[in-house]
Amino acid sequence: MGEQHWNHCLITGGSRGIGFAIARRVARRADKVTLVARDRERLQQAAARLRDETDTEIATVVADLSEFEDVRTVAALLDREAVDVLVCAAGVYTTAPADEANVADWDRMLEINLRAPMHLARAAAASMSQRGTGAIVLLGSVAGRNAFPGNSGYCASKFGLRGFAESLFYDVRDAGIHVCHIAPGMTATDMTRDTPGADPGRMMSPETVAEAVRFAISLPDNANLMNLDLWPQRDVFSG
Numbered sequence: 001m002g003e004q005h006w007n008h009c010l011i012t013g014g015s016r017g018i019g020f021a022i023a024r025r026v027a028r029r030a031d032k033v034t035l036v037a038r039d040r041e042r043l044q045q046a047a048a049r050l051r052d053e054t055d056t057e058i059a060t061v062v063a064d065l066s067e068f069e070d071v072r073t074v075a076a077l078l079d080r081e082a083v084d085v086l087v088c089a090a091g092v093y094t095t096a097p098a099d100e101a102n103v104a105d106w107d108r109m110l111e112i113n114l115r116a117p118m119h120l121a122r123a124a125a126a127s128m129s130q131r132g133t134g135a136i137v138l139l140g141s142v143a144g145r146n147a148f149p150g151n152s153g154y155c156a157s158k159f160g161l162r163g164f165a166e167s168l169f170y171d172v173r174d175a176g177i178h179v180c181h182i183a184p185g186m187t188a189t190d191m192t193r194d195t196p197g198a199d200p201g202r203m204m205s206p207e208t209v210a211e212a213v214r215f216a217i218s219l220p221d222n223a224n225l226m227n228l229d230l231w232p233q234r235d236v237f238s239g
């Protein structure tokens with residue numbers, strides 16, 4: 001454990017929030033980091049910031065992970081470029097009572113939060129198993145184990161991701177592939193900025209979540225951090 005070095009880390013949702021904090025945290029210890037998101041300008045800004053901070057090669061890929069063709073493009077890149085750390089941090093969140101929810105919002109959450117990580121992890125695992133090493137980090141949520149009102153679609157996507165991650169680990173552990181499901185509670189990012197009644201001062205910082213990811217992928221080869229629930233210490237809603 002400690003001075004781990006990675007060849008190529010690919011981070012979906014790496015342009016901002018938790019994904020960007022993870023990119024910053026791992027960049028100094030990687031030969032190459034690839035950021036994936038939709039907004040080209042935000043991606044370029046993020047990449048420029050990382051290049052200011054490190055000599056690591058930084059690449060960007062514009063992709064909409066709700067589109068299956070874009071998922072396939074990123075999946076192909078995982079094998080072609082021998083990515084040894086895949087971090088799936090891209091995610092979306094909408095809230096509504098289940099009986100009033102917009103089903104298009106449900107579909108988007110399932111596509112981006114669950115379907116895309118499943119397909120990317122599958123592709124990464126197939127590629128990594130040939131090399132006998134690698135790490136797949138899936139950003140879940142405490143809403144993937146605890147249900148909250150108004151979160152039916154989000155909870156469905158994140159409960160699903162938790163189950164997928166655990167099953168994946170059992171399937172690929174003997175191939176030397178780490179699978180880490182990191183499940184944060186409220187973290188101060190764009191996603192939570194306008195949450196009614198929530199105190200941003202009580203939320204975790206994206207850097208804290210990034211440190212947990214770094215820890216998870218720095219464990220010795222014979223240990224795997226399977227699930228990590230990371231809660232804000234104080235109740236974000238009772239300030």
Ligand SMILES: NC(=O)c1ccc[n+]([C@@H]2O[C@H](COP(=O)([O-])OP(=O)(O)OC[C@H]3O[C@@H](n4cnc5c(N)ncnc54)[C@H](OP(=O)(O)O)[C@@H]3O)[C@@H](O)[C@H]2O)c1
Pocket residue numbers: 012013014015016017018019036037038039040042063064065066088089090091092093112113139140141142183184185186187188189190191192
């Ligand atoms: N913040 C929290 O309190 C919290 C708590 C628990 C779990 N999480 C999970 O942690 C992960 C990161 O959340 P965050 O708070 O950092 O969110 P965020 O600040 O809103 O950032 C989301 C990232 O995902 C990208 N993204 C969104 N839709 C995409 C799409 N269709 N295709 C490709 N990229 C897309 C965004 O870039 P573009 O918009 O440019 O595409 C951005 O880089 C998510 O999976 C989220 O569910 C967050």
